[in-house]
Amino acid sequence: MSLLQIAKRLLGIDIAREKYAYAEDPLFGHISESRVAESWVKTTCGYCSVGCGMLVGIKDGKAVATRGNPDHPVNRGKLCPKGLSEHHILTAPGRATTPLLRKDGVLTPVSWAEAITTMVSRITDIQSRYGRGALGVVGTGQLLTEETYTLGKLVQLGFGTSNNDGNTTLCMASAVSGYKLSFGSDGPPGSYEDLETSDVILLIGANIADNHPILCERLQRNTHRTLIVADPRVTKTAMMADLHLPVKPRSDIALLNGIAHILIRDGLIDHNYISAHTEGFSSFAEYVTTFTPEHTAAITGLSLAAIEHVAHLYGTAKAAFIGWTMGVNHSTQGAVTVTAINNLALITGNIGRTGASPFSITGQCNAMGTRETGFTSGLPGYRKFDHAEDRQALAQLWQIDADRIPSARGKAYPDIIEAVITGSIKALWFVATNPAVSFPNYDLIKQAFETVEFLVVQDGFHPTPTTAFADLVLPAAIWGEKEGTYTNSERRVSKVNKVVDPPGDARTDFDIFLAIAEELGIGPSGKAVRDELYPSWITTHDAYQEWQRVSAGRACDYSDISWDRIDREGGVQWGGDRLYADGIFPFEGGRAKLHNVPCEPFLEQPDEEYNLILNTGRTVEHWHTRTKTGVVPQLNGMVPNAWLEMNPVDAEALRLRSHDRVTVVSRRSRVAQVELRITGIVAPGQVFMPFHFSEANSNLVTLGAFDPISREPNFKQCAVRIERSPLR
C-alpha cells in the first residue's frame, strides 16, 4: 500500500468501495461482488456423510462462493455453516505444498522424486528386516472412493501388508460390525426419505442438529412423526424431540432390550416377519425376559412410564425408524449395541419398508466408500477375507494369484498402534487423518510416533499435530482439488469435482499412490507393480471403472452407476431406495440373526478420585480435528476454543463459575485451561467436552479401550475429575 493510499484510508476518503461492492450474479441474484462467479462446478460437500450437493463458484481461477445445489436430492439447495463456507478452505493458509523429509531432525523440503524414492526404500528396507507386516497403514473416510480402492490394492498387494485400516475405525466401525452380525453384510438399509415418511423416529446417541443439520429438515417436513431422542445430554437434537430420554451413559442396550421385552410381552411384534426372515427369536425372547421395565428403569434412569410409552410408540408405529451415530458406535460394546437396534427392527418388521429402517448415520463424507471398496476390515465389494470364493473372485478380476490375497484381516487401527509400541510394526503411513488429535489416549499414540522407525504422513495441511512427528510429509490435494466419487450414509454415490488446482507441489492422493506403485518396481509376481495393480490407469475414472467391475453383482453394485449417470441424476443410491425389501439377508439361509446382547457397565466407572464421567462430542461449526474448519476464519471465529459443560450442582460443589478455566484430569493425563460452561445440558455427575481442539485435546484424557469386535474406541465414557486451572 502506498503512503497516499494509507493516508486516504486513514482519512476515510477510501472506504474500500470495490471490495464491498455488490453485483448481480446471473444465477443467484444480488450478492457481494466478491462472490460473483464466472463459472460453477457441481460437486459434493467434503465434510460429513450427509453428502450435500453443492456448486462452487470460480472467478479468475479461484473458488469464490459455495451454494447448495437446489436440484440435489439430498439437500435441495440447503447447506450447513461448514458447507456454506467450504470454498474458503481452497484459499486457506496452512496447506502442505512441498514434500518434506526429516533430515538431521528437521523437516526439509525435497523433490517428489526424492520423497517417493525415500519412502519406498525405507519401507521396503524395514519390511525386508522385519517382515512385510512391519508396515501399518491408516487411511481415511476423507479420500475419494477411487483413491481408497487404489490405496487398498497398493497396501495389500503392492506392499504386501494386511495391516491396513482407516480412521473410519474411530467412527463407524461398530455400525459395520453390527450390520454384519445381524444382516450378514454392511449397508445402511434405509434412505433419508424415511425420515420424512416414518411415523416414529428414535434417534439413539445421535446429535444430528449439530452433526448432520441438513437431515433435520427432513424431520421438519415430516408433520406426523413422533421424534424420540435418547441421549444423556440435552442436545440441540433433544430439543427437537417430542420425547427426550435422558438415559444414563451406556444404558442404551438396556433400553433397547427393555423395549424388546415390552414389545414381546404385549404382542407388538411381527410374528410373520420373525418366522419368515429371522433366526434366534426364541432364544432372544427368553433372553430379554430379564429386561423387565423395572430392571430397565434401574439401569437407564428412565421412568417406567417413559419406557412403556416409548416401547408402545415403537411397537404400534406404521413405520418405525431408528437412527444412530457415535453415541452408539463409540463404545466397547458398539457392535453389539447395533445388533440390539437391529433386533428391534427385525422383530417388528421395521426394515426394508418405506420409513422403516435401522439406520447408521455415518460420519465422514466418504466413510461409506471406504466401507465398500476398502481393503481393510473386509475385501472390496463387501467380500470376506475368510471366504475362499471371494478371494478367488477378486484374484480373477485382478488377474493375480489368489494366495496373494490374505485370508484374514490384518491389524485394526488400535492394534496397529499397539503393534508399533510392542515392536512388530516399524513403519507407519497415515493418509489424510490427524491421529495426534483424534486417537484416544494421546500419550499412547505419541509413544508410537516416537517409537516407530519411519512415519509418513500424507495430508493436505502442514503443520498439523501429526505431521509434527513425521519423518516424511507428502503434500496432498484436498476436496475441491480432485475428481471422483463419495458415497453418503444412504448409499448415494455422488460426484466430487475439481474446482481448482492443488497449491504448490501438492498432488492428488491418487497420483501419489500411483507414483509409489511405480517406485515399487517389480512385484512378487515378477510384473511391475504399477502395471499389475493399475493397468494403464491415468485418472481416477480408470480406478472407478475397475471398481464398477469389482462390485458387479455384489450388494454394493456400482456396475450401472456410471459417472455420467451420477451427473444426470444428481447421485445414485446403490441397492436402490432401501435394502432387504424382500426380507432376504446375505447369510446362508437368507435369514437375519437376532442376538442376545448383555448390557454391561462401561469400563471406567467414576470413583472418589475421578468422580465425573466425561462424554465427548462435536459442535456444528467444526469438523473433526479442525485442520480445515480451524483455518476458515468465519467458522473458527464462531467457536475458537474448547469448553467443558458441567451441571450447576457439580460446579457449586467445586466452587467454580462459568468461564473459569479448568483442568480435566484422568488416569491418563490432563487437559488444562478449558473454558467452563455451567449448564443444565449435562446431568449431574457428567461433564462434556468437544474433541475438535488440539489446543485442549480431549483425547489426552480419554480411555484407550476398544470394542472387541469392531475395534472402535470408547470415546464416550471415562472417569475424570475437574480442577481449577492455575492462572496463566
Add this chain to the structure above:
Amino acid sequence: MSLPLHERATDGNSFDLVRMSLLESGAPARVVNALIPERLLEEGEQYRFHFDMTKCIGCRSCEVACNEQNGNPAEINWRRVGELEGGTYPDTVRHYLSMGCNHCLDADCVKGCPVDAYKKDPVTGIVVHSADACIGCQYCVWNCPYSVPQFNPERGVVGKCDMCQGRLEDGLEPACVNACPEHAIEIEIVNKLEWRVDHATADSPGMPTARHTLSTTRITLPPELETATLERVDNGQLRAEHPHWSLVFMTTMVQAVVGALSVMLLAHATDTVSLTLLAILTAVALNISVFHLGRPAYAWRALKMWRRSWLSREVLLFGLFFLAIGVCTAASWAQSLGFTHHVMAVPILGKIAVLLGILGTLASAYIYLVPARPSWNMSHTPIDFLISAALIGAALAPVLDQLASMLGSYWPRYFAHQQIHYRAAPTILLAIAWLANQLVRLTRLHGSSLFEERASFSLLSSMQMRPAVMLCVGLAMGSAVLAAIGAWPLALVAATGAVLTARYLFFVSVVPLSMGLTFIQGRHA
C-alpha cells in the same frame, strides 16, 4: 421499490421450501412457495422478519450465509445467533435466537445519525444505511438496543443488515432466509399502525424490550415456554468496551476550557494570554475529536442533522463555542495591542462563549443518554460533565493566571497583568461534589434492577478496572488537598487526571443492551 410477484411452480416436492432451480438457460433463480411476501406492500405497511424459535436448531447457517452475501470479514456478523437456556436437568430447555436488523418503526440509529446516513425506506420500511454518507462516528452503534450496526475498521464506516434489499427487489429471499435449513426465518408484511398498538410478539427472552424502538421482528416462541426461565447463556462473560481515547481527551479538554472560561469571567480576569491558551486548547480538543471518526476527512458533515441528532448539536455548539472564544480572544488581542478600547467586548463575547460551551457540554452529555447503554443513560452523566468542567476549570484558571502574570512581567507593555487570588474553597467543594456524583452513580449501578447496569458495576469492581477506580478517587481527593495548599498546577494535574480516568472508565465499563449471543462468542466487544 417494486416487488415482482413470484412465479409459483409446484412440483410436488417443494413443500414449505425456498427452492431456486438452476435453469439450463441460465435464467434467473425461481422461488417456489416463498418465504417472502407474495403481494406488494400497501399504504401503511412495511416488511419485517419473522423468526420462528420453535423451528431454529441453532445451526448458524444464517450467520455464514449473511457474511457470504455481504462479503463481511469473520469478525462482523450482521446476523447473529444466540443461545438461551433454562430449567433443570433433565428438563432443561435450550432455544436459539437468530437476529439481523429489526428494522424498527422508531429506529434510534436513524434518529441519532448526525449525517443522515440512515434512511427508513418509505416503501419497504427497511432501515438502510449508506456507507458513502457515513462518517464512522459510531453513534448508531451506541444507540441501537440490539447492537445491530457494527463498525468495520477496514472501511471506517459502520454497516448493518438491510434485509438484503437488493435481493428482495429481484423477488428473491434474503440470504439468511434462503440458507436456513429449517425455514425458521421469513419475510412478512406488517401494518405499522397496528404494530404500534400491539407489538407484544416482538418480545422474547434474550432480547431487549421492543418498546424502545418498536422493533418489527416478529418472534414465534415455543408455546410451552415459560419465558421467565429462559436466560441468555452469554451473561457470565463481560468484555470491556472500546475506550474511545480521542473522546476521553476531547470531552475532558473542552470541559476544562468551558470551566476555566466561566471561572475567569466570574473572577473578571479575562486576560489575553489565558484566552489565547484556552482557544488553542479548544482547537486541539476539537481536532482530537475528529480522530474518533472512521472518516476524519468528512467530519464537517456531522453538522448536518442538528435538528435531530445530539451529536450534530454537540459539533455545532462546540464549533460556535470555538468561534466565540476565538473572536473573544481576537478582541482581547485588539485591546492589548491598542487597536480598540471597547472594554466590554471581551466579557460580552466571553459570556456568549461560556453559554455556548455549557450548551455544548450538555449536548455532549445528551449523546450518552441513550437507552441502549444503561450505565450512560443516567442523570449522573450530564451532572458529571458539568461538574468536571467546573472542577478542572477552577484549577485551570489560577494556573493560567499565574502564566499570564509571568508573561506580564516579561512583556508588561502588552501583557500587563494583575494577579488574581483564587480561593481554594470552590475547588474543594467541587471535588467533593464530583466524587459524590461518581459514588452515587456506582451505588445505583450496584443496586440496579437492570442486568446491564449491574454488569457495569461488576466490570468496575473487577480486578482489571479496580485500580483505575482507586486512582480516580485518589486523584479527586488529591486535587482538593492540593488546592487547599495553593499548589494550583498540581491540583490541576490531579483534577484532570481524575476526570480523564473517570471518563476512560465511563467508556470501557458500559455494558450495552444486546441480543443474547452464544456461550463461547459472548457479548460483542
